[in-house]
Amino acid sequence: MQGPAWGKSPPDLVDAFAAAIADLPGSEPRKMFGFPAAFVNGHLFTGLFEDRWFVRLPEADRAELAGTGAAAFEPMPGRPMRDYLELPAAILADEAARDSWLRRSLDHVASLPPKPKKPKKPKKR
Helix, strand or coil: CCCCCCCCCCHHHHHHHHHHHHCCCCCEEEEECCEEEEEECCEEEEEEECCEEEEECCHHHHHHHHCCCCCECCCECCECCCCEEECCHHHHCCHHHHHHHHHHHHHHHHCCCCCCCCCCCCCCC
């Protein structure tokens, strides 16, 4: 069974993402669905999906970001990820604004209880 055919993230967006999360304390870069993502305490707080950059925010911040034209993050049409919004192009073009939203996302997710680690599955022999 084959999954959906998603396009790759543009290299300049991937580079900007890597640079932006590099200085965020506690940020752990990983891949999610083959795309760059960043976690803190086991929780996803930001990532790329194709040519989109999304962040996880508390309700008040989501309302504020939505006022700038941000859309709900839907990796599959009609299936939005709760608490996540896509950063609009105007914010992506403004490094200071983008970094401010990343910091807000990191701070929010870092305030959540750490996600318990899943026990490792025994190796098959």
